[in-house]
Amino acid sequence: MLRTPNWAAAIVWCALGGAMMALGGCASSTDVNSILNADPPEKMYADADALMNKGSFEAAARKFEDLDRSHPYSPEARRAIVLAAYAYYKAGKTPEAIASAERYTVMHPGTKDAPLAHHIIASSYFDDIRTANRDQGATRKALEQLKILKARYPDSTYARDAENRIRIAEDTLAASEMEVGRYYVKQKNFVAAINRFKVVVSDYQTTAHVEEALMRLTECYMALGVTTEAQTAVAVLGHNFPQSKWYHDAYALLKSDGLAPAQNNDSWITKAWKAVPKFSLGGPG
Incomplete structure (x- = not known):
């Protein structure tokens, strides 16, 4: 005799089968088994933390990521994201560290661990800063993140560390502009050189390179016959x-052509210095 089918049970099994197929379509069987057989979030967090303490940073990062995937709505999951980023950073996996930290800043901006996430991103780029004659992409990204960190979280411990790193990054970028500018001077491409020195004078006034940049601008403008800009520089x-050797060199260059320092209020150099308190241009003392 045929038995009447249990339609409710059949529907449940079909639904489960569909869910498994969907999981299989976007994740490996290992990932699926990990989610279905996951430990409680507090245990996964403790295990990941233990791996961190042992120095097994990459394994710890993966465990934190497992926790986030398995229990995305648990209290431990949010902090697991930023700790995964930190563990990846300690393991030397900077792309993974940046990706995890950026994910945290998007999902949880303004939270207690947001400064740490920005610090991880900035540190990952900062550690990749190269010498002035190399590509400065990492330096620019580090500087951007350091400024965000300082502006948004000025009272954090990471912000205080960021101040010194900002100075280093700006000095490196200024040195890079000077390197290229000097090359253009040697090639007698004075317009291209001016564009490089202009960046230093406009954006990196607090670096030591600004003195030479102003002298090089004098040199370039004199070569082009733009004497009013040379005098302003x-x-x-x-x-x-006033005690800089670059000033004495620039002043001698002007004097050799019968000129003296003089202010031009319409000069971009004058305008670049407007933010400096109590600034007035004048001749040599």
Whole structure:
């Protein structure tokens, strides 16, 4: 005799089968088994933390990621994301560290661990800063993240560390611009050189390179016959760095052509220095 089918049970099994197929379509069987047989979130967190303490950073990062995937709505999951980023950073896996930290900043901006996430991103790029004659992509990204960290979280311990790193990054970028600018001077491509030195004077006034940049601008503008800009460059240099050897060189260059430092209010150099308190241009003392 045929038995009446249990339609409710059949529907449940079909639904489960569909879910498994969907999981199989976007994840490996290992991932699926990990999710279905996951430990409680507090245990996974403790296990990951233990791996961190042992120095097994990459394994710890994977365990934190497993926790986030298996229990995405648990209290432990949110912190697991940023700790995975930190563990990847400690393991030297900077792309993975950046990806995890960026994910945290998007999902949980303004939370207690957000400064740490930005610090991880900035540190990952900062560690990849190269010498002035190399590509500065990592330096620019590090500087961007360091400024975000300082602006958004000024009271965090990471912000205080960021201040010194900002100075280093800016100095490296200024040195890179100077390197290229000097090359263009040697090639007598003075317009291209001016564009490089202009970046230093406009964006990196607090670095030591600004003195030479102003002298090089004097040199380039004199070569092009743009004497008013040359005179302004020397005036700025003399007002702010009267003891600088670069000022004495620039002043001598002007004097050799019968000129003296003088302010031009319409000069971009003058405008670049407007933010400096109590600034006025004048001749040599």
